[in-house]
Amino acid sequence: MNTNWKTFLLGQQATVDHENHATFAVAANIGEKSIYPLTHLAVLTVTGKDAAKLLQGQITCNVNDISESKSSLAALCNPKGRAIATILLVKKEDTFLLVLPVELLETVKKRLQMVVLRSDVKIRDGSDEYCLVGLCEPDKPAQPFVTEIQHDMIAVSLPASTRRRLLITGIDNAIRYWSGQVGRQGFRMAGSGEWRYLDIISGIPWLTTETSEEFIPQMLNLDKLGGISFNKGCYTGQEIVARTHYLGKAKREMFLAECQISAPPKPNSTIVNKDSDVQEGVGKVLLAQQGRQNCKMLVILQTVESTYNNLGLKDDTQARLNLLPFNP
Known part of the structure; x- marks a missing residue:
């Protein structure tokens, strides 16, 4: 600075x-x-x-x-x-x-x-x-x-x-x-x-040291934000990005979530499905920021046919995440 x-x-x-x-x-x-x-x-x-x-x-x-x-x-x-x-x-x-x-x-x-x-x-x-x-x-x-x-x-x-x-x-x-x-x-x-x-809340997926090299661009919704060209030719990583696009859908996707929590979770914190018996990780926190009333976060979740109704943080058993629509 x-x-x-x-x-x-x-x-x-x-x-x-x-x-x-x-x-x-x-x-x-x-x-x-x-x-x-x-x-x-x-x-x-x-x-x-x-x-x-x-x-x-x-x-x-x-x-x-x-x-x-x-x-x-x-x-x-x-x-x-x-x-x-x-x-x-x-x-x-x-x-x-x-x-x-x-x-x-x-x-x-x-x-x-x-x-x-x-x-x-x-x-x-x-x-x-x-x-x-x-x-x-x-x-x-x-x-x-x-x-x-x-x-x-x-x-x-x-x-x-x-x-x-x-x-x-x-x-x-x-x-x-x-x-x-x-x-x-x-x-x-x-x-x-x-x-x-x-x-x-606008869905801009800034990365951090912890999340660098963890996700392909489609998992960050960059295709929806106009940040990926599929006809410009070759660039580093293009083969994987293009293959994901033409095969249909990425296995993970970015969502907006909110949570009542005393301090925001760190980037790359594990998200679990509390409805699952084994409590396996189903996603990661990309970025979180405490607001005046709650914490908003961008999360990368596995895409599944059913909806997630009971998401939480692996390191905070009391926290519950609610998924929200992005601010247009």
């Missing part, structure tokens, strides 16, 4: 922990309009005349469809088709910006650098140059992943029942924008945990 940005947030009474999650002890001007420091996410830049070609051979979406007006979710996979990381792919002029969790930035950077060879491509950690801000507004939502570039700021609309945008800009511009939105526009300052909560 850029030092100036962190210093500014601390001056706004934010607390930033060792995992780069920012929280605010006092939320002034509470209302529907909220602004978030997305300190848990980072930006990896890919530039050079061969940048599009390199990314096309490594990630699941069709890079040739990405423009300054259209972004996309995607996955970077290993040769077995398991997602190393999920990313939001954004384009500005000739530069591709890969938005992804901070904890997986170095992993993805090293993986892409392995395939650069003699290509004209430069891969760089953009965390010191770019700042990520989330904006939640009461307006009608825009089409997901529509992108706008105005005044040196990139705005990407995200899936949500209300208007929600991820903003990418320089540090100085972010500070000016934040100050204006809070001071003159009455936006409420909110923490990155609340933004993760909104990502979860």
